[in-house]
Structures are given as C-alpha cells and as structure tokens.
Amino acid sequence: MDLIIKTRRGFEKLAASYIKELVGEGAEVLPAPSGYLGIVVVKGLGEGKWKIAELIAEKVLEADRILVVEEVVKADIAEIEKAAVEVAKRYISPGDTFAIRTTRRGTHPFTSIDVNVRVGAAVKEATGAEVDLEEPAKPLYVEIFQDVAAVCVPATREYRKLRRDKPLTLNALRKVAIGQMVYEGDDEAVKKMGERIGRAAQTFEVAELAILLHKQIPARTLRVFLEAVEAGVESRYQIQTRSYGRPVHKVPISVYELYQYVRSRAGEPLIVTDPKGDYVTAVKERLAQLFARERVNVLIGAREGIPPGIYRFADVVVDLIPEVTIATDFVIPSLMIAFTTALEEAGALPRYAGKRVKHK
Incomplete structure (x- = not known):
C-alpha cells in the first residue's frame, strides 16, 4: 500500500475512478478493499506517492482524508509500535505535538485504544514530542486491515468542531x-x-x-x-x-x-x-x-x-x-x-x- 484514501460510504468507486485518471496505468487503485466501505487503496506509486497524494488532495473532491503509507507490518502490537517509532523519528521533532489515531478492521487481541496508548508512549520517548489529542501538529495514523497494519502520515489537515481560541457560546x-x-x-x-x-x-x-x-x-x-x-x-x-x-x-x-x-x-x-x-x-x-x-x-x-x-x-x-x-x-x-x-x-x-x- 502507498496511499489510503477515506471517502464517504458509497463514494469509493467514484473516487477511485478519478484517482485512476491521476495515477495512470502503472498503479493499482482498489475501491472498498475486502469489502471495507469508505476506503480506497492505491498501490505501485513508489517514491512519487507524496506527489500523487497532493494531486489527489487538489483534484478529487470525494477524498475526505488522504494518508500516505510509510510502513506496512503484521497486525501485531509490538510490530506496530516498532514501525511507528521509525516513522516518528523521520516525521516528528522534539518541539512538535502528536497523537496516534488508530482504526481497526477485523478481530485482534488488542483494541484501538491499546494501540494508541502503547504506540503513543513509545513515540513520545523516542522523539521527545508531547501528546496533544485535540490539535496535534503531527498526527500519526495506524490503519489495520485484518492481519496487516499500515503506519501513515496524513497529506490533508484534520478538521475538528472545537479548536483552541474558538469562542465558547x-x-x-x-x-x-x-x-x-x-x-x-x-x-x-x-x-x-x-x-x-x-x-x-x-x-x-x-x-x-x-x-x-x-x-x-x-x-x-x-x-x-x-x-x-x-x-x-x-x-x-x-x-x-x-x-x-x-x-x-x-x-x-x-x-x-x-x-x-x-x-x-x-x-x-x-x-x-x-x-x-x-x-x-x-x-x-x-x-x-x-x-x-x-x-x-x-x-x-x-x-x-x-x-x-x-x-x-x-x-x-x-x-x-x-x-x-x-x-x-x-x-x-x-x-x-x-x-x-x-x-x-x-x-x-x-x-x-x-x-x-x-x-x-
């Protein structure tokens, strides 16, 4: 996997058709892989994945969130922790804030919260950055599909209802x-x-x-x-x-x-x-x-x-x-x-x- 694109449910095929036009014949675009709605996976982009991610963000309205996959490992919490630390060392600086966002699909001996807590503690120790669950400067996404886990960096910003400095009414x-x-x-x-x-x-x-x-x-x-x-x-x-x-x-x-x-x-x-x-x-x-x-x-x-x-x-x-x-x-x-x-x-x-x- 090179990219994971999240869409509204029912828009996977439509988004995939537009993405296919952008990436050309050399890449594989999979709408709703394994039946998971709201997901489009792109493979075969190689080193150009960030450029394609930016192009999708610019051109494809149906793409709600675009995640660039930096590591793919077995869906084991220890393996996920190790991979996330490696990504964090490249992505997160000591002065940054971060959060771990985990989505599980399938059955596992751990929960999404288990991943967030364990990986968050390891990333904090490895980078010296502080955890901010509400408005992190550098969020890391862990997307789990059955026995495979992808550690991802977002190519699009997070939007939240309540952000710092918004007036409270x-x-x-x-x-x-x-x-x-x-x-x-x-x-x-x-x-x-x-x-x-x-x-x-x-x-x-x-x-x-x-x-x-x-x-x-x-x-x-x-x-x-x-x-x-x-x-x-x-x-x-x-x-x-x-x-x-x-x-x-x-x-x-x-x-x-x-x-x-x-x-x-x-x-x-x-x-x-x-x-x-x-x-x-x-x-x-x-x-x-x-x-x-x-x-x-x-x-x-x-x-x-x-x-x-x-x-x-x-x-x-x-x-x-x-x-x-x-x-x-x-x-x-x-x-x-x-x-x-x-x-x-x-x-x-x-x-x-x-x-x-x-x-x-």
Missing part, C-alpha cells in the same frame, strides 16, 4: 429565556410553525421557552401550537442525545400572558426583537453587560410584533438585520447567531483552551 445561550408570541393561522400553518420554533429553541438549548398570549385567541389554535412546539423540542432533543458527546439541556416550555410575563421578570434583562430597534452589533457592549447576568429574557413576535408599550421596559430593542423582516420560524436561529457575533466582538465570550468545558 453554550453557557451564554443557556442564559436566554425566550418569550414567543403564539403564531395564528390555519391548523397546518400553525403546526408547521410550532414545530420549527420548538426545534430551533432546542437546537440552541436555551434556558426556557415561554409561549405568550396578549389577546384572546381560539383554544384550538393554542392547543395545536403548543403540541407542535413540544413535538419540535422533543424531536431535536432525541437527535442531540444520540449524537452529542455531552449532556443535553432539554428546553422547558410554559405559557404566560405577555404583560404578566414582563412583570414577573422585573429587574432582569429584557430584550425585544423588532425591525424598529438598534442593529444588534451597534449595541454589543450593552448586550455584553446584560449577558453578565444569570438570565436574559428575549421577546419575539409572530405576525404581529411585540406591542410598543413593552419597549419602555426593555433594556434593548434590537434589529437583527436592517431592511429585512425575518420570518417567525427563522427568528430564533438568527437571534442566537446575532447574539453570538455581538458578544464575540465585544470580547464577552470565553475561548476554548484545550480541555472539556462544564456547562451550567
């Missing part, structure tokens, strides 16, 4: 208590809007979602809307709990009369969203002050805006995007993104320092 978003006016219309429109609002609130894991009434509406409209909001929250929550590697805050839902809701939050920050307000980044310093508090209450209209009399009691009236009236189901996502941008520009968000964060 979740604790700020969990301070937001949303007061959402009831959406009125025919049953189908009310249901769709309620589900979207519920999903949006749960997506950002806001502190709470209060459904607000300020006038008489049909009982059926309120029931359909509430049931839809609850369904939206639940559907998004189930996805989050399955896919997130951390605890998920489920957004509680309540019902208030608008004016009593505002009175009940007296003394707490109150923000009204309306096109007549100030552009959100123009009041970023004020928003930073408000988000220093434990809870920030935000009022969102639906078809009808928030009654102007409420403005007098608001700390800020914000316009999320001048000259555009945002559809009701887009307000929560737009609001959360705008708040994040404003708070980051104001220097009010902490930054990721390379360790897990505890969320309130």
